[in-house]
Amino acid sequence: MNGNTRLRVLFIVATAFALALCPLWTGARAADPIKIGAFFALSGPASSIGTPTKLVAQMVVDKINKEGGINGTPLELVVGDTESDPTKALMEAKRLIEAGKAAALIGPTRTDEGMAVKAYIEDTAHIPIVMTIGGDPVIAGGKFGPFKWTFKAPQRTSVAARKTYDFIRSLKLTKIAVLTATDGFGKDGLTWLEQLAPEFGLEIVAKEAFGVTDTDMSPQLLKIKASGAQAVICWTIGPAGARVAKNVKQLALGIPLVQCHGQPDPKYIELAGDAAEGSIMPSTKLMVVDQLPDSDPQKAVIMEFIKLYTDVYHFDKQYPINTHSGYAWDAIYLAANAMRKVGTDAEKLRAAIEQTKGYVGVSGVFNLTPEDHNGLGTDSLVMVKVEKGKWVLLKP
Template identity: 30%
Template sequence: MKFTKTIGLTLCAGALLATLPLASSAQIKVGVTVSATGPAASLGIPERDTVALLPTEIGGQAVQYIVLDDATDTTQAVKNIRKFTADDGVDVVLGTSVTPASLAMSDVAAETGTPMISVAASAKLVEPVDGPRKWVFKTPQNDALMARALADAMVKQGVKTLGFIGFSDAYGDGWFQEMSAAAKAKGIQVLGDERFARADTSVTGQILKLLSASPDGILIAASGTPVALPQRELVNRGYKGTIYQTHGAANNDVLRVCGKDCEGMILPAGPLLVADQLPDSHPVKQSALVYKKAYEDKYGAGTINTFGGHMWDAGKLIERAIPEALKSGAKPGTPEFRAALRGALEQVHELPASQGVFNMSPTEHAGLDERGRVMVKVVGGKWTYQPDL
C-alpha cells in the first residue's frame, strides 16, 4: 500500500498495519483496530483503507492514526485496544469490524476512560447508555432500525411466515431479538431459529430444517462474505420464497463470492450503497457521494464499500467533536481531554455523513434515523435501489 503526501506506512511484526501520519509530532492519537484478515476481512479491508482518507489535521492539531489488524479475533481486538491505551496513549479508538470483539473492547474503553467509536452494527454496543456503554459510540445503523424496514418490506410482499438463520454469536442474537419483535408487530410469524459460525463451510442441516417449515421468506442474519453460504444453499435447494439479508451483506465482495445465487435477495442498507441511484432530494445523497468520490479517486472506480463508509463516518464524528473538546482547555493525551471528547461526541447534531445524518445525545450513541436506510435488491448482479419497498 502506498500513501501520498504526509501519510507514512510502518509495519511491525505483521500486526501494525499503518501509522498515519507525522508520528513524531502528532498531538492527537487515534487508535484503529479492524478485521483486515479472518472471516470479516471483506469488512475490515475497506475500513482500513478508508483511514488513509481521514483528516490529518483537526482543530489546528496534527492527528496520528495507529492501525492494527485483529484478524477477526476477539482476544486480539482486546490486546489491540490495551496497547492503544497503555502504550500509545490514544485519545480515541475506532473499531472494530465485528460485534463480539467490539463488545469485549467496550470494557477496556470504560476501564481506561477512552472514547470508542465502533464500526460494528449491534445495538447492544450502545443500548442502554450506561456502564461501559457510556464510552462507546457506533456508526452502523442499529439492528432495530433495519429490522423495521425489513418487516415493512415483508408486509408489502405478502410474507406471513419467516425463517431465520444467523451467526451463532452476538450479531445473530441481536438480529433474532430485533427481527422477532419487528415481525410480531406486523403479524409475521417467525418459524425457526438456526445458527452457524462465521468460519463454517456447511449449513445444510440448518437449511433443511428451515425448508421443512415452508416459510414465505427467510432472513440470513450474517455479515461479510459468510452470508453467501446459506444464500447459496437455499438457492441450490430450490427455495422459492424470498431471501432477505441484513445490512451486513451490503458488500461488493458478497456479490463476487455469491454470484448468480445472490440474484433477487433483498436487504436494508445505508444510502451509500446506492448513492448514485438516489433522488437529488435524498438528505444523504450529497454527503455519501463525497466519500464515494474520495475512495474511488484513491482506489479505483467501483471500489466503494459500505463498510468503509462506517469508518469514514467515524472520522466525521471525531472531526466534528475534537474542536469542541479542545475548547475545554484540556490537552490531548490526558484523561481530561478524553472525557471532553466523549462529551463532545454526545453533542453532535445533524451531521451528514456517508450512511445517514447523526444526532447523538447522552442517551443516544448511535444517532441514525430513517434517513440512514434504504431498501435494496440484487437485480442483474447489481445493487438496485427499491423505493417502493
C-alpha cells in the first residue's frame, strides 16, 4: 500500500467514525429552554411587591431546573417591568409573547395592570397566563369578559371577603363600616363586601373611600365613628393600610380594625408602628406557619419555601416574607406541573392548568375548574392578629 492509498484509507475511516458519532453529538446538545414570561412592577409604587415576586419566580425556576426541568428541558424566565402602570403592563405582555416567544406568562402585580393585559390575552395572544394579582375581575366573567386563558394564584377577593365576614359574625357583630381604596383592588373589595353582607347578617352603616396616595383618612373615619359601626373593614394594599391604622388610633375609634388579605406584611407593622397593635386580617398560612399543626398539608411546602427564601437566597434581608411572597411560587408551579403532563402546546397547556386538582402550594391547596380559574377556598386563609409586633394565629 503506497502513501496515497494509506492516506485515503485513513480519511475514509476517520469520516466513518465521525458520522457514527453525529447522532451522539446531536443527542447531547441541550434542548432549547421553555420560556416563561414574568412581568411585575419592578419600579413605581408597587415595586415593593413586584420586585420580591420576581425574585421568587427566579428562585422557583432555578429549583425546577435543578430537579430536571420539564421532563429534561430547562425553563427560562424572561422578565419585564410593568413600572406599576397598566399601559406598560400591556406593552410588556406583548413583548414577552411576540418577541420573547414565551409559552406562558406569570404576573403582573396590580389588578389594574391585570385588566389591561386580559383582553389581549383572551382576544389575540391565546396563551395561558397565571396572574399574581389580588382582584377578581380578571377571572370573574360576565361584564368583565371571558377568562378562558386567564388564571390567578392569589385568593379571590370574594374568598377573602367571606373569610373576613365569617370572623366578624363569630364576634356577634351586625353593623360594619367599609373603607376602601379607589383603585381596581379597592373597588373589587367594595363590590364583594356589599354583595356578601346580607348573607352573613351584616349591615353596612358607613361606606367611605380614599385614594391610595392619600396621607390622611381622618375625615372618612370621623364619619365612620359617628355611624354606630361595630367594626371597620379597610380594603387596600401597600402603605395606605398603615396610614389608616394610624388614623384609627389617633381618633380613638374604639372598634376593631379589620384589614384585608393584602396587608399581612412586616412592612405594615413597621409603617403603622404602635397603631398596628390589635389589627386583624385574613392571611395566607405563610405568615404563621410555625403555629400550624404538623397535620396541615401545606406546612411542609411552606417550610421548604421559607428555607429557600431565607437560608439559601437570603431574600429576607431586603424583602421580609409577607403574604404576597408565595404567589409566584404557586403561579409557576401551576404552569410547570401542566407542562410536565402535556408540553407547551397552548391549548393543551391551558386545559391542563384548568384541570389542576390537589396541588399543594404556598397559598393553599388548588382545585381548579372551568368556572373557577383560581381554585382556592376560605380554608386556604387564616385570620391573624398583630400582638406585640408579631403575627398571631386566631383560632376558629
